[in-house]
Amino acid sequence: MGTIGKRVYEALFLMDTAMAAADWDGTLKVIETVLSRGEAEILSIRKWDERKLAYDIDGKGRGTYILVYFRMDTQKVTVVERAIWLSEKIMRVMILRTDRMTQADMDRPTPIVLAETMPAGVDGVPAGIAPSAPSAPMAPMAPAAPSPN
């Protein structure tokens, strides 16, 4: 059975909001250190969102999500996973292969970017999500040209 070599992976890290707000560079350093155990080549790393959790984890109600794309040897995934389990600063992580994802899936704007670009509508809901206002009445159409018959 031959080895596959390197693959591109997507990882979503859930970190403590207090730690991320206090020391953003240090938070990224934690992720980079963990990924360096598997000699991963980081393609992109960005903040995905900061939101209230659906349920409390480690007694914390809020979390910061960080989305990372990296290229790594398939054999090293378990090494990285073990390093993540041992880290106390990382609350949760989801590592997935990007085989079935398209480039559009990977380049999709994050919720935090969408919230910044879209102006807030009624009740703080971004304008793109809120139901659109009724469109203006259409201008009357010009009379049709007489047919040659």
Place this chain on the structure above:
Amino acid sequence: MAFKKKPMQRKKRFNTGIREQSQCRFCREKIDYVDYKDIPTLSKLLTNRGKIFSRKRSGNCASCQRKVKFAIKRARYMSLLPYSL
């Protein structure tokens, strides 16, 4: 007493002009990968108690329902969606 068969009555059918959807919402938009981070889409496929809608209720095909199931379970693990409310 002889049994008298009633003449078959046909129900009057009204054509409402509404066509049933022949494809599920993901097949129609040719979505191949259901993203677990796409919470607005996944929320539409959950009850207000956080349970996954059945295929009959959501209208998904078997393949897409399976993809939705895995996406919701991943989102639940990451605390993006609740397990129950």
